[in-house]
Amino acid sequence: MKTPSLPVASCRSIRLLLGCFLAVFACPAGAADPPAVRGADELFWVPTLEQALDMGKATGRPLFLMGYSLVPNGSTYTKLGSDYCTGVF
Amino acid sequence: MLSKPEIHTRLAENFTGLRLDWEQGNFYGKKFGFIPGTGDQLLLTPDGELIHSEKPDNSGKVKVIYGRNGCDTTAAVLDGVMRKHPVKSQALKFEWFLWPQKPAHRPGGRYPVPHTAIAGYARLPYVIVNGSIPAALENPDFLRWHVRQFIWVRGKTDGESRLAIRRVSDGLKEGLPTELAMLDPAALSWKELGEALDQAWLTYMRDRPLTARGYLENEHGKWMRGQAAQMITEDDEVRFRAAAGNLLAPGRKAGQAPPYAVRGRGPVPGTQPRNSE
Numbered sequence: 001m002k003t004p005s006l007p008v009a010s011c012r013s014i015r016l017l018l019g020c021f022l023a024v025f026a027c028p029a030g031a032a033d034p035p036a037v038r039g040a041d042e043l044f045w046v047p048t049l050e051q052a053l054d055m056g057k058a059t060g061r062p063l064f065l066m067g068y069s070l071v072p073n074g075s076t077y078t079k080l081g082s083d084y085c086t087g088v089f
Numbered sequence: 090m091l092s093k094p095e096i097h098t099r100l101a102e103n104f105t106g107l108r109l110d111w112e113q114g115n116f117y118g119k120k121f122g123f124i125p126g127t128g129d130q131l132l133l134t135p136d137g138e139l140i141h142s143e144k145p146d147n148s149g150k151v152k153v154i155y156g157r158n159g160c161d162t163t164a165a166v167l168d169g170v171m172r173k174h175p176v177k178s179q180a181l182k183f184e185w186f187l188w189p190q191k192p193a194h195r196p197g198g199r200y201p202v203p204h205t206a207i208a209g210y211a212r213l214p215y216v217i218v219n220g221s222i223p224a225a226l227e228n229p230d231f232l233r234w235h236v237r238q239f240i241w242v243r244g245k246t247d248g249e250s251r252l253a254i255r256r257v258s259d260g261l262k263e264g265l266p267t268e269l270a271m272l273d274p275a276a277l278s279w280k281e282l283g284e285a286l287d288q289a290w291l292t293y294m295r296d297r298p299l300t301a302r303g304y305l306e307n308e309h310g311k312w313m314r315g316q317a318a319q320m321i322t323e324d325d326e327v328r329f330r331a332a333a334g335n336l337l338a339p340g341r342k343a344g345q346a347p348p349y350a351v352r353g354r355g356p357v358p359g360t361q362p363r364n365s366e
Contacts, residue, residue: 007321042097063135064100067129
């Protein structure tokens with residue numbers, strides 16, 4: 001008995017469905033680039049206002065300043081474990 | 090704020106960043122008219138003039154302080170500044186990143202904080218540059234690829250050129266050494282030097298100290314709890330990807346080759362004395 005072959009249109013549909021299945025489950029969203037480090041690490045941070053102004057003069061870049069503080073462990077910013085840093089925002 | 094891609098991308102590509110500790114803020118108190126507090130953000134022109142917000146804040150006042158204590162630092166705000174002050178050059182100089190110590194107004198005070206303090210705060214390894222500064226560190230392409238991976242500080246100016254790469258003790262797991270690498274730039278091509286810097290950086294990132302989470306649990310830090318999940322996820326992802334070897338350093342995209350290696354910059358291997366020979 002001859003085995004009936006699938007119509008061409010059905011074969012194409014199956015391939016299309018398989019392709020979609022693979023695209024959804026084999027390529028999760030955002031897989032193009034692995035995550036980079038934290039956003040703050042991306043900036044060109046310089047140590048002093050003098051150096052920032054020098055860089056501004058040479059490049060035309062405006063400046064972004066952010067106030068921060070360092071406090072010791074045991075005050076408001078208690079270390080939860082030995083591998084936690086003490087610096088805060 | 091800084092973990093929002095639309096913000097940190099704009100800042101990285103179009104601004105110069107400066108973290109202001111109290112001592113430096115006090116030093117410039119007269120210039121700004123106040124001492125910026127923790128979390129205060131300021132925007133300045135390339136000439137150092139304060140940029141006022143275009144829109145008043147909730148109280149109806151035009152402010153100079155952005156961030157959580159002032160006007161939101163949104164993409165639109167940054168775009169407005171960028172339109173008035175577009176970048177005109179991609180120059181980079183190593184001297185802009187070398188960590189100094191300068192006398193402050195307060196007797197005995199110095200600014201900025203010591204390099205070990207900022208390395209602990211920023212959770213980065215630091216490099217002591219001894220002897221002559223390697224030519225690679227005076228190349229803008231090389232700097233663009235590597236300068237954001239480390240805190241850089243000048244050591245002894247005489248003697249042989251060496252790069253001592255280290256961790257700070259703050260947040261260091263027991264048993265981990267503070268020294269990450271000691272490099273002889275004269276014995277390495279730029280490509281080899283870059284690879285060695287990357288390796289030291291990845292080694293550090295595998296055990297990068299975690300964000301000071303005690304603040305989040307504290308009453309004073311509850312305003313940050315909305316970002317807590319993101320902060321914790323980022324910390325875990327950095328360690329995970331560093332261990333896997335595919336953590337991207339700042340400014341890089343997957344698949345990119347170092348620009349200095351593509352253009353064949355640096356000394357030809359074999360023409361410089363090598364440690365292995």
